[in-house]
Structure formats: C-alpha cells, structure tokens
Amino acid sequence: MSKKKNYTSAPFYNIGQLRVTYWNYLKNQTSELARCHRDSKNESAITDSVKILLKELGQVEAYFAFPGKKLVEQYKLALSRKEHTALANNVAETTRRLVSDSYRSNPDFINLGDEKTMKEVEQREEADHVQQNYFEVLFVEEMSEADEIALHQKAAELSQKSDTFTYRFVVQRSFQDALITLLFNYNIQAVVVRYAPPYYSKGISAIIKPYVQNVIKLDLSGRKEVELGPILGKLARQYRPELDTYYVTDTALRDLKDSTIKTFKRIFYRKEDLLEIHLSIMMGVRDRYQTPFFTALKEYSQKPTGVFHAMPISRGNSVFKSRWIQDFGDFYGNNMFLAETSATTGGLDSLLQPTGPLKKAQKMASAAYGSKQTFFVTNGTSTANKIVMQALVQPGDVVLVDRDCHKSHHYGLVLSGALPVYLDSYPIQKYSMYGAVPLEQIKRRLIQLKAAGRLDKAKMLLLTNCSFDGLVYNVQRVMEEVLAIKPDMIFLWDEAWFAFAGFTYTYKQRTGMFSARKLAGKYQSSSYRKEYEDHIKNLKEGELPLLPDPDKVKIRVYATQSTHKTLSSFRQGSMIHIWDQEFRRKSESTFLEAYMTHTSTSPNYQMLASLDAGRRQVQFEGFELVEKSVELAMVLRAKVNDNPMLNKYFDVLTVHDFIPDKYRQTGLTEYYGKEAGWNRMELPWEQDEFVLDPTKVTLHIGRTGVDGDTFKNKYLMDKFNIQINKTSRNTVLFMTNIGTTRGSVTYLTNALLTIAEELDDEIKSLNGREMEIREARIKSLTEDVPPLPDFSHFHRSFQAVPGVPGGNLREAYFLAYDETNYEYVPLKECLPSMEKGKELVASSFVIPYPPGFPVLVPGQVVSTEIIEFLLALDVSEIHGYRADLGLRVFNKKVLDRQKTGTALGAMGISMKNKLSNTK
Structure with a gap:
C-alpha cells in the first residue's frame, strides 16, 4: 500500500528545484493511480497524495503562465x-514539456476535454516549421476572472504565427504577488503595471514562504495605492533590470513625476488600446534580441567576394583546396572560414575606432551590464587589466593592491611605473589558500599615507572580486569607507570570475557597476547630504568619518571581466566596464591610448x-541560467554532505571554513547542513564583510591521502575526463556555471562515489607498513600544513619614503635585465645563508x-616564512624559479648602491626620497 507522503518537508534550495520535483512527484503518483484497482484502499491513499500535490502546485503555478494555475485546476477536476x-x-506530457523546455518553442498544450490528441499537436508543430521564442509578460491589475479571460483571448488574437516571438500573460492582482512573480518566473521579459494595484496578496501559501522572505519583510502597505505602480516599476528595474517595463495610468502628464517617467520604457493612457501595448512589448524584445556585430558578420560571410587582402585562410580558400589540412576545415566547418577577414569596412567595423555595428554592440553590452561605457577585449582579462592600469596611473602614483591578485596586475604595475602598496589577504592556513583583504587593513594603509603627506599620490585601489575560491567583498561598504578618506579614489574590481553576477539580484549588489550606480545616486540626493551632516556632527574627537563628503566625492569605478570564464564567449573574450564620473574629462584620451597600445x-x-x-543570451535568460547554476552548486553540496560514502573521504568547505567569524556579521556558517537543511544567503550577501560564492564548490580531500594535484590528474582527468582549474595541497575546486547541467552533476557525483569505493578497496589491501605510510600522508595533508607567508617588504634600495607604503617594482624588474646584477642561491641554502646575515x-x-x-616580487626581501613555504610546496610548476639553479636574487652590488636617482629618475620622476613599503 502506498503511504501518504509529506512533500512539504522535502528540502529544496529554491522554488525552481521544488517546482520541477513536485511535477515529477505528480507524474509518478498519477501513473500509479492509473494502474490502481477502482475503489481500492491503495487508490484512496494515492488520490489523497495527488490532491496534496495539486493543491501545492496550484499555489506555485499561480506565478507562471505555463503550465499555470488554470491547467492545475483542470487536473483537479479530472481527479x-x-x-x-x-x-x-x-x-506526464506537462512534466516532459516543462523539464525539457520544449514548451518554449510551442507553448500550446492539450487541455483536458479537447478532442486534439498529443500526436496531432506534435504533427502540427512539425508542419509549422516556425521556431517561436516563448516568453511571459507580467500584467499587474486588480481584475475579474472574466476580464482576465478576455485579456488572454485578445492577446492570442494579436499573435501571428509568423512572429519570431510569442508570449502569454501572467496576471497578478497585488503588489506582493507581482514582486514574487519577478523573483520566481524566469520567463518574464516584460512588465505591464496597469493602474494602482492593492498591496497585500490574498494569501502567500506556506509552501512558498521560505523563498519570499524579502517580499514579506518589505512593508510598503502604508504607501498610497497610486504610488504603488511606480514603486513596483522601480523594484522591477532593481531586481530584473533587463526587463522592459510599461505603465498604464489615468494621471495627467503634468502630474506625473519625472522619476516615474524615467522608470518605465513607455507610459500608456486608458484610451490607448491593448494593441499598442502588444506592439511595444514585441518591439522591446526585438530591440534586445539584436546582435549588431554578430548579424553583420553573418551577412558578410554570405556575400560573394574576391579576397585580395591579408589572410589566405579567409573564405577557407587556403584550407579546403589543400591536400594536407582539409581535415582542419572539416573540423571547424565552412562558416568559421567564411567569416574570417582582415577587412574593417563593409559593415564589419574596427575594434579600435568603431563607428558601426561594433559600436552599437558595445553600447548594448553597456546597457546589459549596467555600465556607462563597455569595451570588448580579445586578449583576455590579463590584457584588460593592463589597459586599465596604463590608462589611469602613471609613474610615481601609488596603487593599493591585494598581493594575491592575478599576475597580470603585477606586470601592469611594472609597465605603468606605479608604486604598489601590497595588501595581505587573511590566510586560510588549514587549506593552503588565502582569503580576501579586510577593510580595516585597507583603511590603515590609507591613514599611513595620509600621515606621511602622500595620500594625494594614492590613485587606485585594486581588488579581486570574486577570488578564484569564491570570496566576495562587500563592494559598497569598501568603496564608501575608502571614499570617506580619499574621495577621488579610483577602484579597479577584477571580476574575472564574476561576469555572471550582474544577472541575479543577490549577486548583483556586490558588483562594481551596480555599486557605482547606487552610490552615485545616493551621494547626489538631499537625504544623503543630511545623513552626512548628522554623521559629521556625531563624530567623536579623533574619529574618522565613515561617509564621504558629497561635495568632494567622485565615483570612479572600473571592472574587468572574463566573459568567457562564466558566460557564453569564445576563449579570451573579455570586457571592460566603466562607471567613471570623470571619464570624459580626465581619462577618456589616456584610456583610448592604452586600449590601442594593447589591442x-x-x-x-x-x-x-x-x-x-x-x-x-544573458539579457533574455541570464536570470534563469545563473539561478540554475547556483541551484546545481547547492545540489552538489547536499549530495556530498548527505552521502555516507562521500562524506567519509570528502568535506565540502563552506562559509565558516573560508571566512573568520569577525567578518560574518550575520553569523551564517554554512549554506546547507544535513540536519538543518538550507540556509538563506540573501541577508549575509547584503550585510557581511565577506561572503562565499556558492558556485565555487571546494572539496577538502585530505582524508583520501592524495594531494590536490594528483587527485586532479590521476583520478579526475585520467579516469573520468573531468576537468577542473584549481587545486591546493589538500583541496580541489569544482565550479558550476550557466553551462552546467544536472547530468554533469550526476556524472561528477558518480565519479566521486567510484573514487571513494576504490579508496575503500585499496585500504583493505594494505599491510601494516603501507597503512602507516598512508596515515602519515593523511596527517601531512590535514595537520602538517605549511605556513602561508604575508608580503614581507621592499628592500631599502627599492623603497619610497621610509616608513611609508609604496615600492618601486618597475625599477627592480628592469634591473634584472642585466645578468651582472643578480645571482642564484639554491633553495635549500637560503635559510642557512640568511642565518649568517646574508x-x-x-x-x-x-x-x-x-x-x-x-609569493615574491622583484625588489621584495625574502623572509624566513617565504622560504619555508616554498620548501613545503609539493607543486611541480613554479614560474620564475628554476630548481636546477635556485632562487634568483640581486647581488650585493645592486643592494649597496647609493644613487639618488634610479630608473624612475630617468623618466623625470624625482627620487630624492628612497622607496619603501612597510607593513
């Protein structure tokens, strides 16, 4: 006999996971019900389960057009x-279409009672040959059921089979339900707010309450109903800025606030027909669907041409006519070669000085990513970083930079001649990795510079957000408190691994572009001016302000993103996003010069x-895909935590492993626990100094007795062809992204299970001595971790002002071009030499x-901790170090020099003071 199941107790990370799982539950239960004997006890029990599922699905489907609440009601009637x-x-058919997404190409569905069969619908789909991109439109108005039916019928009449796009309305009758729809429904591409909706929902069901706490906590019930429409429009732009928003009102134009007019793409009046709204919706989607450069390239590839410019490979002529590399052409196909050209005219545009489709494509990217300007980069974010560095800083400027940033930043400092002030991230000793730079340390460095009279030299703060391991800064807090000390500071946020973050609200609020826009608006408001004045009045003697002066502050923010790392792009495809209030006046010319230098x-x-x-893609489905990538990461965490075989050898590192308590003000320790289930991440992402990106799933593998590099190559790659980017001595990092599938997570889970079983079998076969060796390896990987060294300091020969942060990296780098300036010291001889005073x-x-x-940069003093770290490393790849020769260090001649002018002096920079960098 089938037992009654309490489905509401099942753990789900988000509403999407719950929704798909419930439809699968319903499919299984109705299938079993169809096989039951009539009026049996089993039939009665299963019927009760189906009733529960239909009731709860009806409460979820109220926020979707497909399958939607109407279909659920029909299923209740059939039951x-x-x-x-x-x-x-x-x-079964509904579930298939929902899970496979096939409804998006033809959302028509067989309603119960229709004479059409499933086969007839499928045949019609094949005969039409029209691929329609399906989306849904949120329509907000308190209307009757009859009016809603009429609205759907009118929309259906306006739709044409030849349309590239087709949509259905999701009607909501309250402010709260409309907001929930925006948070749940990834199919929404437009919002129509018609008149003033009432605030409260008629009932937020228990099944969805865990996922809508932000909506429940948001209390705007005291606002006038006439204000709720514009407020909803603003919130739609905040949570889903990619959507087109429209407003229908009776308010006279003279009485409409400017903020309301700016909020909506278009405002309609009651006398205007639904046809105008329909046409506007379709045009808005068509506008976003444009790909100016991609379209121009496709059109170029189809034109017959004679090739008399560079590139024999163009049009594939040198490939397909070859006897020896035809397989190269066969592999890539015709279109790759038809689209190859060195011409910058004929509609294809120039990247260096775009005037046509490339310029338009970059403008559309700017709108999508929320910047003031966006530039495409074809040499990866390594080049993007150098472009920004060269554009904004010059020799002698001071740049505060996290020491464990990508090497391209260090080389950018060499090229620009700027003086780095290296900032240390807090160490995560147990797992041989670094965290992020505490705000307190950044401010301490700025105060040191201010006390030394060199704050005016501090030009840029450069931080990695998020880090490879998933550490994310509180971007707004960092910028606000730094600007309180240095109101014209330029911020460069290296978001190489964070390009996806702009397409879901929880992540977006910790990005450079979103934070820049928000702070710019905040500082220009009269309410902020009063807040600042009150803040200054209440400061105690000697206390530093935490808020910037609105008369002095300038928002100057740059973000570099590896689009190819987390979104859809070919390798090395990157972008530079800019929100700089001083760009046109101070930086545009130097930026374009730097862009030309490196492009x-x-x-x-x-x-x-x-x-x-x-x-x-991200404008239309970024919200959905990012949410799903987070969901799959959470599922993977749960799989490992809940499976006894997996958690026997593997631990999923979570928030408390990566972030010390003092940086987690909300106290969140983990996203998922076997006993407690899921914890919501929204509040910590709003408030904590650091948070952990859940799409970066780090497994601690110390208890396997296998180091990270071996586990990556011998187990994951060689046996299962699973590729990962990063390991440490005792961890491996798995990342989910918009291309990750449920099948991928299942395959990885199966691979880990297989590895765990193999380890079990291996352990059983070990003799006593072999077991001792294994336990020693485990102890080495779990307890005997090498110390993580901080940045030591620049040698006095490469110091700026004594006792003040700032080191001459460029001079040290180029001094090493002369082989008479350095010598090699074998690594094992370094500590004895240092003990003797060398x-x-x-x-x-x-x-x-x-x-x-x-771990070392040119001009940096080698510390005991650094040598101990290098000696303890068990990696095979160390750039800048040759094991056969040893560590390359400056000789005594260089270190004893007493010049007042150095390499910077040759560039016209006064070097009356020595260069230094102290902790």
Missing part, C-alpha cells in the same frame, strides 16, 4: 471525475561576435601554481 488514465497521460589591429571577429551573442632580495616574480600569484 474528482476519476479520469485517472487521461490525467496520468496529460501530467591587436587584427582582432578575432568570431570572438567579438561571441561577446555580442553572449550579451543577448640579505636575499628577489630579482624576479616567483609564482607557484597553485596558488597562482607571486
């Missing part, structure tokens, strides 16, 4: 009539087209992989 076979067949005159057009097409100063970058950033 009451005991039409079990028809019910089972239709539920090829022969950029890859396929890469540019992929950036353009990728922008279209000063070792690095003459090159030393970058072990992992962790992948410099």
Whole structure:
C-alpha cells in the first residue's frame, strides 16, 4: 500500500528545484493511480497524495503562465471525475514539456476535454516549421476572472504565427504577488503595471514562504495605492533590470513625476488600446534580441567576394583546396572560414575606432551590464587589466593592491611605473589558500599615507572580486569607507570570475557597476547630504568619518571581466566596464591610448561576435541560467554532505571554513547542513564583510591521502575526463556555471562515489607498513600544513619614503635585465645563508601554481616564512624559479648602491626620497 507522503518537508534550495520535483512527484503518483484497482484502499491513499500535490502546485503555478494555475485546476477536476488514465497521460506530457523546455518553442498544450490528441499537436508543430521564442509578460491589475479571460483571448488574437516571438500573460492582482512573480518566473521579459494595484496578496501559501522572505519583510502597505505602480516599476528595474517595463495610468502628464517617467520604457493612457501595448512589448524584445556585430558578420560571410587582402585562410580558400589540412576545415566547418577577414569596412567595423555595428554592440553590452561605457577585449582579462592600469596611473602614483591578485596586475604595475602598496589577504592556513583583504587593513594603509603627506599620490585601489575560491567583498561598504578618506579614489574590481553576477539580484549588489550606480545616486540626493551632516556632527574627537563628503566625492569605478570564464564567449573574450564620473574629462584620451597600445589591429571577429551573442543570451535568460547554476552548486553540496560514502573521504568547505567569524556579521556558517537543511544567503550577501560564492564548490580531500594535484590528474582527468582549474595541497575546486547541467552533476557525483569505493578497496589491501605510510600522508595533508607567508617588504634600495607604503617594482624588474646584477642561491641554502646575515632580495616574480600569484616580487626581501613555504610546496610548476639553479636574487652590488636617482629618475620622476613599503 502506498503511504501518504509529506512533500512539504522535502528540502529544496529554491522554488525552481521544488517546482520541477513536485511535477515529477505528480507524474509518478498519477501513473500509479492509473494502474490502481477502482475503489481500492491503495487508490484512496494515492488520490489523497495527488490532491496534496495539486493543491501545492496550484499555489506555485499561480506565478507562471505555463503550465499555470488554470491547467492545475483542470487536473483537479479530472481527479474528482476519476479520469485517472487521461490525467496520468496529460501530467506526464506537462512534466516532459516543462523539464525539457520544449514548451518554449510551442507553448500550446492539450487541455483536458479537447478532442486534439498529443500526436496531432506534435504533427502540427512539425508542419509549422516556425521556431517561436516563448516568453511571459507580467500584467499587474486588480481584475475579474472574466476580464482576465478576455485579456488572454485578445492577446492570442494579436499573435501571428509568423512572429519570431510569442508570449502569454501572467496576471497578478497585488503588489506582493507581482514582486514574487519577478523573483520566481524566469520567463518574464516584460512588465505591464496597469493602474494602482492593492498591496497585500490574498494569501502567500506556506509552501512558498521560505523563498519570499524579502517580499514579506518589505512593508510598503502604508504607501498610497497610486504610488504603488511606480514603486513596483522601480523594484522591477532593481531586481530584473533587463526587463522592459510599461505603465498604464489615468494621471495627467503634468502630474506625473519625472522619476516615474524615467522608470518605465513607455507610459500608456486608458484610451490607448491593448494593441499598442502588444506592439511595444514585441518591439522591446526585438530591440534586445539584436546582435549588431554578430548579424553583420553573418551577412558578410554570405556575400560573394574576391579576397585580395591579408589572410589566405579567409573564405577557407587556403584550407579546403589543400591536400594536407582539409581535415582542419572539416573540423571547424565552412562558416568559421567564411567569416574570417582582415577587412574593417563593409559593415564589419574596427575594434579600435568603431563607428558601426561594433559600436552599437558595445553600447548594448553597456546597457546589459549596467555600465556607462563597455569595451570588448580579445586578449583576455590579463590584457584588460593592463589597459586599465596604463590608462589611469602613471609613474610615481601609488596603487593599493591585494598581493594575491592575478599576475597580470603585477606586470601592469611594472609597465605603468606605479608604486604598489601590497595588501595581505587573511590566510586560510588549514587549506593552503588565502582569503580576501579586510577593510580595516585597507583603511590603515590609507591613514599611513595620509600621515606621511602622500595620500594625494594614492590613485587606485585594486581588488579581486570574486577570488578564484569564491570570496566576495562587500563592494559598497569598501568603496564608501575608502571614499570617506580619499574621495577621488579610483577602484579597479577584477571580476574575472564574476561576469555572471550582474544577472541575479543577490549577486548583483556586490558588483562594481551596480555599486557605482547606487552610490552615485545616493551621494547626489538631499537625504544623503543630511545623513552626512548628522554623521559629521556625531563624530567623536579623533574619529574618522565613515561617509564621504558629497561635495568632494567622485565615483570612479572600473571592472574587468572574463566573459568567457562564466558566460557564453569564445576563449579570451573579455570586457571592460566603466562607471567613471570623470571619464570624459580626465581619462577618456589616456584610456583610448592604452586600449590601442594593447589591442591587436587584427582582432578575432568570431570572438567579438561571441561577446555580442553572449550579451543577448544573458539579457533574455541570464536570470534563469545563473539561478540554475547556483541551484546545481547547492545540489552538489547536499549530495556530498548527505552521502555516507562521500562524506567519509570528502568535506565540502563552506562559509565558516573560508571566512573568520569577525567578518560574518550575520553569523551564517554554512549554506546547507544535513540536519538543518538550507540556509538563506540573501541577508549575509547584503550585510557581511565577506561572503562565499556558492558556485565555487571546494572539496577538502585530505582524508583520501592524495594531494590536490594528483587527485586532479590521476583520478579526475585520467579516469573520468573531468576537468577542473584549481587545486591546493589538500583541496580541489569544482565550479558550476550557466553551462552546467544536472547530468554533469550526476556524472561528477558518480565519479566521486567510484573514487571513494576504490579508496575503500585499496585500504583493505594494505599491510601494516603501507597503512602507516598512508596515515602519515593523511596527517601531512590535514595537520602538517605549511605556513602561508604575508608580503614581507621592499628592500631599502627599492623603497619610497621610509616608513611609508609604496615600492618601486618597475625599477627592480628592469634591473634584472642585466645578468651582472643578480645571482642564484639554491633553495635549500637560503635559510642557512640568511642565518649568517646574508640579505636575499628577489630579482624576479616567483609564482607557484597553485596558488597562482607571486609569493615574491622583484625588489621584495625574502623572509624566513617565504622560504619555508616554498620548501613545503609539493607543486611541480613554479614560474620564475628554476630548481636546477635556485632562487634568483640581486647581488650585493645592486643592494649597496647609493644613487639618488634610479630608473624612475630617468623618466623625470624625482627620487630624492628612497622607496619603501612597510607593513
């Protein structure tokens, strides 16, 4: 006998996971019901389960057009009539279409009672040959059921089979339900707010309450109803800025607030027909669907041409006519070569000085990512970082930078001649990795510079957000408190691994562009001016302000993103996003010069087209895909935590493992626990100093007795062809992204289970001595972790003002071009030499992989902790270090020099003071 199941107790991370799972539950239960004997006890029990599922699904489907609450009601009716076979067949078909997304190409569905069969619908789909991109439109108005039916009928009449797009309305009758729809329904592409909706929902069901706490806590019930429409429009732009918003009102134009007019794409009056709204919706979607450069490239590829420019590969002529590389052409196909050209005219545009489709594509990307300007980069974010550095800082400027940033920033400092002030991230000793830079340390450095009279030299703060391991800053707090000390500071946020973050609200609030826009608006408001004045009045003597002066502050924010790492783009496709109030006046000319310096005159057009097409994708489905990638990461965490075989050898590192308590003001320790289930991440992402991106899933593998590099290559890659980017001594990092599928997570879970079983079998076969060796390896990986060294300091020969942060990296770097200036010291001889009083100063970058950033930079004094760290490393790849020769250090001649002018002096920079960097 089937037992009654309490489905509401099942753990789900988000409403999407719950929804799909419940439809699968319903499919299984209705199938079983169709096989039951009539009027049996089993039939009665299953019927009760189906009733529960239909009731709860009806409460969820109220926020979706497909399958929607109407279809659920029809299924309830079929159940009451005991039409079990028809019910089972239709539920199975609904579930198939929902899970496979096939409804998006043809959302028409067989309603119960229709004479059409499933086969007839499928045949019609095949005959029409029209691929329609389906979306849904949120329509907000307190209307009767009859009016809603009429609205749907009118919309259906306006739709044409030849349309590229087709949509259905989701009607909501309250402010709260409309907001919930925006948070739940990834199919929504437009919002129509018609008149003034009432505030409260008629009932937020228990099943969805855990997922809508932000809506419940938001209390605008005291606002006038006439204000709720514009407020809803603003919230729609905040949570889902990619959507087109429309407003229908009776308010006279003279009485409409400017803020309301700016909020909506278009405002309609009651006398205007639904046709105008329909046409506006379709045009808005068509506008966003454009891919100016990708379209131009496709059109170019189809034109007959004679090739008399560079690139024999163009049109594939040198490939397909070859006897020896035809397989190369066969592999990539015709279109790749038809789209190859070195021409910058004929509609294809120039990347260096775009005037046509590339310019338009970059403008559309700017709108999508929320910047003032966006530039495409075809050499990866390594080049994007150098462009921004060269554009904004010059020799002698001071740049505050996290020491464990990507090596491209360090080389950018060399090229620009700026003086780095290295900031130390807090160490995560147990797992041989670094966290992020505490705000307190950043402010302490700025105060040191201010006390030394060198705050005016501090030009830029450069931080990695998020880090490779998933550490994310409270961007707004950092910028606000830094601007309180240095109101014109430029911020460069390296968001190489965070390009996806702009497309879901929880993540978005910790991005550079969103924070820049928000702070710019805040500082220009009269309410902020009063807040600032009150703040200054209440400061105690000697206390530093935490808020910037609105008369002095300038928002100057740059973000570099590896689009190809987390979104759809060919490899090396990257973007630079800019929100700089001083850009036109101070930085535009130098930025364009730097852009030309580092950008090829022969950029890859396929890469540019992929950036353009990728922008279209995230505008239409970024919200959905990012939410699903987070969901799958959470599922993977739960799989490992809940499975005894997996948690026997593997631990999913979570928030408390990566972030010390003092940086987690809300106290969140983990996203998922076996006993407690899921914890919501919204509040910590609003308030905590640091948060952990859940799409970065780090497994601690110390108890396997296998180090990270071996686990990556011997187990994951060689046995299962599973590729990962990063390991540490005792961890491996898995990342979910918009391309991750449920099948991928299942495959990884199966691989980990297989590895765990193999380890079990291996342990059983070990003799006593072998077991001792294994336990020693485990102890080494779990307890005997090497110390993580901080940045020491620049040697006095490469110091700025004594006792003040700032080191001459450029001079040290170029001094090493002369082989008479350095010598090699074998690594094992370094500590004995240092004990005898020998000063070792690095003459090159030393970058072990992992962790992948410099533990030594040119001009840095080698500390005991750094040597101990290098000796303890068990990685095979260390850039800048040759095991056969040893550590390359400056010789005594260089360190004893007493010049007042150095390499910077040759560039016209006064070096009356020595250069230094102290802790």
